[in-house]
Amino acid sequence: MPLGSVLFAFVVGALICLVTGANPVDAYSGLLCGGIGIACAQGENSALQISNTIVFLTPLITTGVAVALPFRAGLFNIGAEGQLIAGAIACTAIGVKFSGLPSPILLPMVLLGGMAAGALWAGIAGLLKATVGAHEVVTTIMLNYVAQWLLRYLIIGGPLQLREGTSTSLPIGHGARLPTLLPSDNSLIIFGLPASVYRVHTGLLIALAAAAIFAFLLWRTSFGYEIRAVGQSQKAARYAGISVRRTIILTMLIAGAFAGLAGAIQVAGVDHNLTDMYFSDTTGFDAIAVALLGLGSAVGIVVASLLFGALHAGGSIMQSDAGISSNLVLVLQALILFSIAANFVGAIRRGLPFGRASAELPPELPPAAGLMSEAAVPPPEPT
Amino acid sequence: MSALGDVGQLLLTANLWQAVLAAAVLLLLPALGGVISERSGVVNIAMEGMMLTGAFFAVVADLAWHNAWLATAVAIIAGGLIASIHAVVSIQFRADQIVSGIAINIFAAGLTVFLVNRIYGLQDIGHIGPTEGLPYIDIHGLDQIPFFGKVLFQQNVVVYLALILLVGIHILLFRTRLGLRIRAVGEHPQAADTAGINVFLIRYSAVISSGLLSGLAGAFLAIGVSNTFVPNMTDGRGYIALAAVIFGKWTPFGAFIACLIFGLGQAIYDNNSTIHISPYLLSMLPYILTLVILAGLVGRSTPPAHDGLPYVPGSE
Numbered sequence: 001m002p003l004g005s006v007l008f009a010f011v012v013g014a015l016i017c018l019v020t021g022a023n024p025v026d027a028y029s030g031l032l033c034g035g036i037g038i039a040c041a042q043g044e045n046s047a048l049q050i051s052n053t054i055v056f057l058t059p060l061i062t063t064g065v066a067v068a069l070p071f072r073a074g075l076f077n078i079g080a081e082g083q084l085i086a087g088a089i090a091c092t093a094i095g096v097k098f099s100g101l102p103s104p105i106l107l108p109m110v111l112l113g114g115m116a117a118g119a120l121w122a123g124i125a126g127l128l129k130a131t132v133g134a135h136e137v138v139t140t141i142m143l144n145y146v147a148q149w150l151l152r153y154l155i156i157g158g159p160l161q162l163r164e165g166t167s168t169s170l171p172i173g174h175g176a177r178l179p180t181l182l183p184s185d186n187s188l189i190i191f192g193l194p195a196s197v198y199r200v201h202t203g204l205l206i207a208l209a210a211a212a213i214f215a216f217l218l219w220r221t222s223f224g225y226e227i228r229a230v231g232q233s234q235k236a237a238r239y240a241g242i243s244v245r246r247t248i249i250l251t252m253l254i255a256g257a258f259a260g261l262a263g264a265i266q267v268a269g270v271d272h273n274l275t276d277m278y279f280s281d282t283t284g285f286d287a288i289a290v291a292l293l294g295l296g297s298a299v300g301i302v303v304a305s306l307l308f309g310a311l312h313a314g315g316s317i318m319q320s321d322a323g324i325s326s327n328l329v330l331v332l333q334a335l336i337l338f339s340i341a342a343n344f345v346g347a348i349r350r351g352l353p354f355g356r357a358s359a360e361l362p363p364e365l366p367p368a369a370g371l372m373s374e375a376a377v378p379p380p381e382p383t
Numbered sequence: 384m385s386a387l388g389d390v391g392q393l394l395l396t397a398n399l400w401q402a403v404l405a406a407a408v409l410l411l412l413p414a415l416g417g418v419i420s421e422r423s424g425v426v427n428i429a430m431e432g433m434m435l436t437g438a439f440f441a442v443v444a445d446l447a448w449h450n451a452w453l454a455t456a457v458a459i460i461a462g463g464l465i466a467s468i469h470a471v472v473s474i475q476f477r478a479d480q481i482v483s484g485i486a487i488n489i490f491a492a493g494l495t496v497f498l499v500n501r502i503y504g505l506q507d508i509g510h511i512g513p514t515e516g517l518p519y520i521d522i523h524g525l526d527q528i529p530f531f532g533k534v535l536f537q538q539n540v541v542v543y544l545a546l547i548l549l550v551g552i553h554i555l556l557f558r559t560r561l562g563l564r565i566r567a568v569g570e571h572p573q574a575a576d577t578a579g580i581n582v583f584l585i586r587y588s589a590v591i592s593s594g595l596l597s598g599l600a601g602a603f604l605a606i607g608v609s610n611t612f613v614p615n616m617t618d619g620r621g622y623i624a625l626a627a628v629i630f631g632k633w634t635p636f637g638a639f640i641a642c643l644i645f646g647l648g649q650a651i652y653d654n655n656s657t658i659h660i661s662p663y664l665l666s667m668l669p670y671i672l673t674l675v676i677l678a679g680l681v682g683r684s685t686p687p688a689h690d691g692l693p694y695v696p697g698s699e
Binding site: 016020021022076078124128132134135137138139141142143145146149150152153156157158285288292324325327328329330331333334335337338340341342343344347 | 428468472473476477478479481482483485486487489490492493494496497498499500501619622625626629661663664666667670671673674677678679
């Protein structure tokens with residue numbers, strides 16, 4: 001089903017291109033080139049494109065986990081973006097403040113600091129949900145905006161600003177930086193380019209470990225069982241003696257830690273400072289598509305991250321080579337979401353005379369639907 | 384605290400409250416749409432995208448035809464069209480309504496910028512002429528009342544329209560047979576269906592109405608308050624409108640009160656030149672306010688019983 005949804009999105013995306021006078025072949029070959037390094041019109045270096053895709057997919061995996069885990073508890077974390085920014089801010093603040101410390105001390109500090117900040121950000125939403133029943137969709141959206149404005153304040157006129165007139169933070173210390181996977185040595189030539197241009201960094205390994213931890217936590221621990229029980233039915237979970245409140249708060253804290261880690265990895269591995277690029281970052285929203293497309297499994301999340309990482313890396317090449325706005329990628333992403341959520345593919349199959357009538361409605365989504373009806377009622381605790 | 388003193392000074396000016404009402408109306412229109420949609424049982428977090436779509440098409444149409452009224456009509460229709468996607472996906476295909484809403488918002492953000500580049504090339508969309516926006520109208524006589532005249536009767540035409548819509552939608556929902564049907568469909572669609580009400584028709588109309596209202600809000604933003612289209616220019620207003628719906632307990636006037644509070648935060652930010660504090664910190668105000676309000680109030684409000692649940696004919 002996920003593959004069909006992606007196909008559906010590309011077909012409709014091609015139609016949108018045709019209607020607006022853009023050439024879909026140019027658009028998609030641009031995406032292919034920027035995404036996986038094939039069909040390059042301007043002779044771009046394939047290895048470099050693949051490296052860029054991996055850089056994009058790294059934070060997507062961790063934020064994908066940050067959305068997928070609450071999904072299992074019936075919670076909709078739209079706030080991964082804000083949690084990511086909180087993590088990036090904490091990582092930068094610590095990395096700037098203690099820039100003199102050696103890597104074995106400072107690197108764990110910035111990564112853990114990022115996780116703590118993300119957990120705090122998501123924890124607010126979890127706490128509000130568990131105590132007064134404030135819907136996490138609304139609270140996490142608000143927290144996204146608070147994080148974005150806090151970021152602007154900090155790097156424009158605030159304490160992290162590089163110097164007057166810039167919208168960039170001070171750089172983090174060398175000890176706070178994640179090493180690249182390839183040696184940063186200009187004399188070493190890999191695939192025709194000096195090794196230092198490849199930005200692929202060890203954050204990828206951390207992200208893959210995060211996906212593995214997610215799977216372990218969900219399926220091999222009693223807390224994972226509690227998360228799934230709460231997601232299936234709060235009432236049944238309560239009868240089984242599970243504290244729904246505790247599960248909600250802990251789930252959000254852990255999810256926020258994953259998203260915060262994504263932000264910390266992005267700063268420590270790629271950017272080494274905060275820039276205004278973080279204002280328009282959409283990783284946390286892409287993560288929703290990643291979690292849905294990956295059907296909430298660790299492997300699925302990694303594969304879906306690869307797809308969206310490739311799309312985003314491809315978008316910029318499509319824009320520069322074919323002159324088609326990289327925003328087409330957002331359109332494709334929305335189409336994929338529509339298609340997964342509505343199971344268009346199943347409907348099309350049923351409508352075709354030779355189609356198999358196997359696909360069923362409603363689609364197999366994590367149990368987030370119907371939340372609004374429970375939204376306003378705080379989960380009561382047994383006394 | 385000089386910053387607090389500055390805000391206090393600001394609060395005494397009619398200019399500020401005039402801006403508060405205008406900012407509140409920008410939120411009220413999508414919020415009214417949200418109230419109608421959610422009362423019929425369809426969760427709508429897509430007002431943001433519908434409003435953005437309206438804003439974009441208002442500017443495109445105004446640049447093409449130099450007529451604000453025509454442009455507003457186009458924006459309203461565009462809002463309705465994009466809302467119908469949400470309707471089809473979540474009513475017909477019974478998709479998760481939150482996912483569908485997010486998809487609408489991403490779709491609108493991507494499509495508008497994509498289209499700017501298709502139509503105008505990789506540059507700015509351009510500005511509409513000074514006389515081609517939605518007009519500000521002073522109500523003759525009443526606008527001379529000290530303080531209140533400026534606040535209430537020197538406003539954009541959309542502000543007056545929105546206040547009329549506020550009263551109208553309140554009456555529609557709570558004083559007419561159609562309103563009773565809309566609420567019945569949101570509370571208990573099975574019972575409504577048994578009573579001969581067309582659940583799908585009501586829900587489709589309600590969701591599309593939310594698009595029409597959000598489209599109007601987009602037009603007000605783009606060719607009333609502003610004079611151009613900027614990517615993501617709605618800046619979360621659709622989401623704040625959603626919070627206003629919840630804070631207002633799914634009623635038009637309740638939502639309006641919430642919109643006024645958020646509008647106050649927005650207006651203080653917009654008039655920040657007299658306040659000695661980072662405008663970026665001030666910008667957080669409406670969002671933090673939302674959180675505080677939600678923390679204090681939501682537990683005591685109850686949404687329509689079947690809000691968010693797709694209706695499957697024949698189910699129990």
